[in-house]
Amino acid sequence: MSRSGVAAEPVSPVADAARPGRSRWPPPGLRGLRARWRELPRTARLLVAATALWAAFSAAGPVLSGRWWVWLLPDLAPPPLLPLVPLVLLACCLARPARRVRRALVPVLALLLVAAVPRAGLNWAALTPGGGPDRAPAGALTVYSWNTLYWDTTDDPDAFHRHLASRNADVYLLQEYLAWEDGGPAPIDRLDRLRREFPAHHIAVLGELVTLSRYPIVARPPVGQARGLTARTPWRERFERGKVLRTDIDVGGTVVSFYNVHVPVQLDVLRSPLSPDFYRVIRDSDRERRDHYAALRRDAAANPRPVLISGDFNTTPAMGDLDGLRATFRDALPASGSFLPGTWKAGGAGLWRLDWTFTDEQLAVHRYAFTSPEGLSDHRGQELTVSLTRPSGPAHG
Known part of the structure; x- marks a missing residue:
């Protein structure tokens, strides 16, 4: 009852919530x-x-x-x-x-x-005692891996070849053996000059990839999309499908497999982000990149020989594209003295590491350095000293 004597009307929660x-x-x-x-x-x-x-x-x-x-x-x-x-x-x-x-x-x-x-992608080994480069044993191999940026077509050819010769490497893994004409890649012919400059080296070429070796190249097994390619295949097709050049090299009685790699770039910077073609290129590139990565990983993982994989992967440490390789092979980075390794853009801040080298447990990396391209490319070179961790056995093809 209220004070007025009139019974108070009960108020339900629902009615209370419905009040204005x-x-x-x-x-x-x-x-x-x-x-x-x-x-x-x-x-x-x-x-x-x-x-x-x-x-x-x-x-x-x-x-x-x-x-x-x-x-x-x-x-x-x-x-x-x-x-x-x-x-x-x-x-x-x-x-x-x-x-x-x-x-x-x-x-x-x-x-x-x-x-x-x-x-x-930081190299913590560079800050730890005993980290970074170490003393290589006698007979160790020197390797130079480098994206040349259209070979010598945009540079002084003499300066370009002097730069290559100055590396004095046993094995060269070179990318972008091509020219850029009319908005696209075009073939070039520089093999005669290369043979004159490196008379003691054997040469293997696939599309835009060139491998030079002081030691005999005993086999060139095709990898992934490179299967079925021949000298008669149009160059453009060899360029698009040949993104992994495997050369099996007889190093003092042991055959070592070197994989020269150039994974396609993700996007076309000349297209507008407002254009549907900009995103079509990214989607198509992603499919191509996955295919090349999968083929490389399958071939290298099944290879019983000592393995070195190196080149321009167009992939940063933050990207998941490299997860398969990183889970199976060893990154050469701990043998580097660089805490913040960057290979692109050379001449600038170098905040992106796009160039990588991996090995298996049969190879030890004693030195891994990112070298100046001396104005000849927008990528720094990868310079390595490696040796076999197992005694040499008979070479086989």
Whole structure:
């Protein structure tokens, strides 16, 4: 009963929620969060939003990279950026306007930083005692792997060949033996000059790939799409399908397999991102890249001989495309003295490592250096000293 003597009408929760000015959404808890969000300084809100976006990007990368062609675009980011972003956000947490969100954000950003370090491609061995180059045994092989940037067609040919000769390598793994004419690749003929400059070397050519060796080349097994290619196959087809040149080389009685690799680039920078063709090229390139990677991995994994795989992979340490190779073979990087290894763009900051070398357990890498192209290419060269870890056996073809 009310004080007036009239019984009070019970009010149901449903009717109460339906009254004007009442709302069932958001529930009280969310309303409180929204109110607290509005009370935060603008700087703190921006910091929370940036952390959430970076966390989403960081979580998606390992899942989508190498699996979804669209992720080839985010994968173009410089790998050192991955740990740098959470470091910058952590520094921002020290600012006074961020004090109310600091306790929540610091653990998240610390976790993002730790997760990003392996994908940044940093060479921690260069900072550890005993890391980096070591003394090579007598008879060790020297290898020079390099994307030449259209061979000598855009440079002084004499300077180009002097650069190659100055490497004094036992084995050269060279890419882009071609010219760029009318917006596309075109064949060139420089083999006579190459034979004059390197009379003691054997030569193998497949499309745009050239391998030179002081030791005899005893076999050239085709890999992947290179199967079925002959000297009569049109050059353009040899260029497009021949992205892995395997040469089996007799090194003092042991046959070693060298894989000279040039994985196709992800995109056509001359096309507008507003054009459908821009994305068609990325999708088609992704399919081609997967095929070449799978064929290379299958062939090398089934090869009982000592294996060295090197070239321009157009793939950064953050990309999942290399996962198969990295799981099966050894990256040569620990033998380098570079903490932040970058092979592209030479002459600039060099934030991208696109050129790689892998070996199996039958080869030891004693030195791995990224050398200046002396203005002849936009890629740094890879210079290695390697030796067999097992006693030499009889050569076989």
